[in-house]
Amino acid sequence: MFKKLLSLVLAVLLLNVIGVKIASAASKEEKQARFAEKVKEGIHRLGVGEAARVEVTLRDKTKLKGYISEVGADNFVVVDAKRGEAATVAYPQVKQIKGNNLSTGAKIAIGIGIGVGITILVLLLIIGHEGCCG
Numbered sequence: 001m002f003k004k005l006l007s008l009v010l011a012v013l014l015l016n017v018i019g020v021k022i023a024s025a026a027s028k029e030e031k032q033a034r035f036a037e038k039v040k041e042g043i044h045r046l047g048v049g050e051a052a053r054v055e056v057t058l059r060d061k062t063k064l065k066g067y068i069s070e071v072g073a074d075n076f077v078v079v080d081a082k083r084g085e086a087a088t089v090a091y092p093q094v095k096q097i098k099g100n101n102l103s104t105g106a107k108i109a110i111g112i113g114i115g116v117g118i119t120i121l122v123l124l125l126i127i128g129h130e131g132c133c134g
């Protein structure tokens with residue numbers, strides 16, 4: 001009985017040791033630097049121009065809304081489309097960013113999908129019209 005209990009306890013302890021995750025000892029500055037890199041990559045993916053619309057929340061809780069007009073190594077520029085005001089934002093200042101810009105591939109896929117849908121609709125109308133009146 002004692003051996004069974006001891007083996008059960010050892011098995012549970014072994015599973016507990018296996019499931020332990022190593023804690024990350026990254027400092028706050030390192031985490032912010034990694035986040036700034038992710039922001040930089042996201043900005044580069046969005047691109048520049050009036051189609052690259054973003055909503056940016058900064059660490060000081062300032063909110064910017066507009067499009068990205070320039071992208072640099074250390075910062076990017078957001079232009080408010082309504083007022084035409086430009087704000088230069090350093091990547092580490094960003095707390096949250098939301099962007100929407102369809103890539104060229106996505107635009108082509110949407111266009112093809114619409115074209116196929118219209119073609120099928122026209123064919124169905126032609127076939128339906130011939131069936132009822134022919």
